[in-house]
Amino acid sequence: MSTDHSDEGTEGASADGAKPRFRPGPLGLAGVALAAMFVTLLLIQSFIGTFRPGGEPPEREPSPATGSPPEGTARIMVVGDSITQGSSGDYTWRYRLWKHLDEQVGADVEFVGPYNGVLDVSGDGSGSQGYADPNFDQRHAAVWGAPVKKLSEHIGEQVAEYDPHYLLLMAGVNDFVGGGNAPEALEEVRDLIRTARVVRGDLQIVLGELTPVRGTDDDKRLNRQIAEFNMALPSVAEDMTGQDSPVVVARTSAHYSAAEDNWDTTHPNARGELKIAAAFADALAGPLRLGAPYPRPLPEVPVGPQTRPKVSVAEQDADKLVLSWKRVLGATRYQVLQRRLRPDPDEQVPLLTEPTPAEDGRMSVEVDHLLSGATYEFVVRPFKGGDGGRRSRVVKVPFDADPPAAPKWVRVDDRREFLVWAAVTNATHFEVWRRPMKCAEPSDEEDPDDADGASSAAPACEPRDAKGPGKGKGWTSVAVVNGDRRWAIDTDGKPAAEFVVVSHRDYLAGGAADPVEFVVED
Structure with a gap:
C-alpha cells in the first residue's frame, strides 16, 4: 500500500525542487548487508530445508506443548459428535468437566458454542433440554452423528462468532461408521485445526482419543480403526502445535471399557462420562495450565435413569389390571417385575409384556393371568440401554375379582x-x-x-x-x-x-x- 507524503515539509530539498537521495552511514550499510544475508538464508531454507552448518544435528526429544490461561474468563468450545452432545437423561461429560472446573477448582471458565441441547431418545427431536442435571453451562458445538468433515464445515464461523480460547475436540467414530479409515479421519482433524486457526491463531486445542464400541455388527473393524486413530493422535498433536497454539491429547480411552462404560454400543454412561471428563481435565491442567487434574480415584457413580417411576393401578377388572407411570427422563425401556405375595408366595419374575407409551406422556402395561384372591407386588425399573436405574417403590395390589356364584342343581x-x-x-x-x-x-x-x-x-x-x-x-x-x-x-x-x-x-x-x-x- 503506498503512502502520499506530498503535504510533508520540504526542508533539505535541492534547488530544482527534488528531495535529496537517502545516503546511509557505515552502520546503516552494515545493517542492510545483514538483512540481505538473512533474507538469502531464508530463501535457501525454503528450498533445501533449515541451514545447518556441519551436517545434521542429533535427534532431539520434542518439547511438550504448553499453554497458559488467558486473563479473565477462559472461553471453552467443546466440539464433537453424539458422545459429546449426549442424550436425554445424561449428565454428559461436558457437565462433569464444567463441575470440576467451576466448582471443584474454581476456574473462571465459560463454555461457548451454538447449541445447548441433547438428543431426546424418546424421539421428540434433538433440541431436548432433558439433562439429568441442567445446572451447568450447557453451550457446545457437538452434533449427533457428525463425522469430522461435517464439523469442519462450520468450525471457522463458530470460532469467529464465539471467540474461544480453548477448543476441545472428540470426534471420528462416525467417520469409521460411514466406511472411512483412521488416516482419513486424522487428516480431517488436521483440516479442522487449520480452519479454526485461520480465525484465531492462538487457539489452544485438546484432542480427545476415541472410546471403543461394543455390540455393533462391525466391532472388530471399528475398534481396529479407533485404536489406529488413537495411536497416531499424539503425532498429529505434535505436528499441529504452533508457537502460540499448542495442541495436546486427552487420554480418554485409558481404562475405558465399552462393556462397563457405555449404555449402548457407543455412548458413555455416567461412568464413561466421568472418565472422559477426567481425561480432558488432566490435559487442560497439565500442558495448558488451566484448572487442576481430576482427583483420583474417580468416584463411584450410579448408572441408568435415577428417577424412580411412580406406579399406580390405572384399571382393574375380572381379567386383568393396568399399571401406569409417568415416563422417566432418558429411559429407553422398562422392566416390570411381579411377585405373588400371598397366599403361596412365589419368586419375583419379569413380565414378558412390553410397556407401551400413551399420548399423555405416561407408560402403561397390562397384566393378566392373575389369580383372584391373591395379593401381588409390582416393581418397575427404568433402563437406558443396558443400564438399569432406580426401581419404583413396591406397589401391592389385592386382585379380588367378583366371586363366582354358588353352584346350582346340586x-x-x-x-x-x-x-x-x-x-x-x-x-x-x-x-x-x-x-x-x-x-x-x-x-x-x-x-x-x-x-x-x-x-x-x-x-x-x-x-x-x-x-x-x-x-x-x-x-x-x-x-x-x-x-x-x-x-x-x-x-x-x-x-x-x-x-x-x-x-x-x-x-x-x-x-x-x-x-x-x-x-x-x-
Missing part, C-alpha cells in the same frame, strides 16, 4: 354314586365339604306298617344344625374338583352325611350351595 345322581352340579360362570374349581349327620340307632321292633312284619334297619338321621361350612360345626373339606362337575360320594364310613359344594375362582371363594343329605342304603 344333587345325588340316579345311581347314588356321584354328587353332581351345574356349571358356574368364572368358577375355576369347586370344593366339596362333608359333615356326618346325627343318626339314631336302628330299631329291632317290627314296623306295624310293614306288611311282611320286618323290622326297620335304616337309621333315623338329621343334620346337626342348619349352618354350612365356616359357621356350623363338624364340617371338613374333603375334595377339590378341577375340570369336572361331579364327585364320587364318600361318607367316610358313616351311615349318613351332608355335603356342600362351594365355587372358587383361584384363591377367591364364591357362593356355597345348600347342603345335600345322603343316607347309605343297605
Whole structure:
C-alpha cells in the first residue's frame, strides 16, 4: 500500500525542487548487508530445508506443548459428535468437566458454542433440554452423528462468532461408521485445526482419543480403526502445535471399557462420562495450565435413569389390571417385575409384556393371568440401554375379582354314586365339604306298617344344625374338583352325611350351595 507524503515539509530539498537521495552511514550499510544475508538464508531454507552448518544435528526429544490461561474468563468450545452432545437423561461429560472446573477448582471458565441441547431418545427431536442435571453451562458445538468433515464445515464461523480460547475436540467414530479409515479421519482433524486457526491463531486445542464400541455388527473393524486413530493422535498433536497454539491429547480411552462404560454400543454412561471428563481435565491442567487434574480415584457413580417411576393401578377388572407411570427422563425401556405375595408366595419374575407409551406422556402395561384372591407386588425399573436405574417403590395390589356364584342343581345322581352340579360362570374349581349327620340307632321292633312284619334297619338321621361350612360345626373339606362337575360320594364310613359344594375362582371363594343329605342304603 503506498503512502502520499506530498503535504510533508520540504526542508533539505535541492534547488530544482527534488528531495535529496537517502545516503546511509557505515552502520546503516552494515545493517542492510545483514538483512540481505538473512533474507538469502531464508530463501535457501525454503528450498533445501533449515541451514545447518556441519551436517545434521542429533535427534532431539520434542518439547511438550504448553499453554497458559488467558486473563479473565477462559472461553471453552467443546466440539464433537453424539458422545459429546449426549442424550436425554445424561449428565454428559461436558457437565462433569464444567463441575470440576467451576466448582471443584474454581476456574473462571465459560463454555461457548451454538447449541445447548441433547438428543431426546424418546424421539421428540434433538433440541431436548432433558439433562439429568441442567445446572451447568450447557453451550457446545457437538452434533449427533457428525463425522469430522461435517464439523469442519462450520468450525471457522463458530470460532469467529464465539471467540474461544480453548477448543476441545472428540470426534471420528462416525467417520469409521460411514466406511472411512483412521488416516482419513486424522487428516480431517488436521483440516479442522487449520480452519479454526485461520480465525484465531492462538487457539489452544485438546484432542480427545476415541472410546471403543461394543455390540455393533462391525466391532472388530471399528475398534481396529479407533485404536489406529488413537495411536497416531499424539503425532498429529505434535505436528499441529504452533508457537502460540499448542495442541495436546486427552487420554480418554485409558481404562475405558465399552462393556462397563457405555449404555449402548457407543455412548458413555455416567461412568464413561466421568472418565472422559477426567481425561480432558488432566490435559487442560497439565500442558495448558488451566484448572487442576481430576482427583483420583474417580468416584463411584450410579448408572441408568435415577428417577424412580411412580406406579399406580390405572384399571382393574375380572381379567386383568393396568399399571401406569409417568415416563422417566432418558429411559429407553422398562422392566416390570411381579411377585405373588400371598397366599403361596412365589419368586419375583419379569413380565414378558412390553410397556407401551400413551399420548399423555405416561407408560402403561397390562397384566393378566392373575389369580383372584391373591395379593401381588409390582416393581418397575427404568433402563437406558443396558443400564438399569432406580426401581419404583413396591406397589401391592389385592386382585379380588367378583366371586363366582354358588353352584346350582346340586344333587345325588340316579345311581347314588356321584354328587353332581351345574356349571358356574368364572368358577375355576369347586370344593366339596362333608359333615356326618346325627343318626339314631336302628330299631329291632317290627314296623306295624310293614306288611311282611320286618323290622326297620335304616337309621333315623338329621343334620346337626342348619349352618354350612365356616359357621356350623363338624364340617371338613374333603375334595377339590378341577375340570369336572361331579364327585364320587364318600361318607367316610358313616351311615349318613351332608355335603356342600362351594365355587372358587383361584384363591377367591364364591357362593356355597345348600347342603345335600345322603343316607347309605343297605
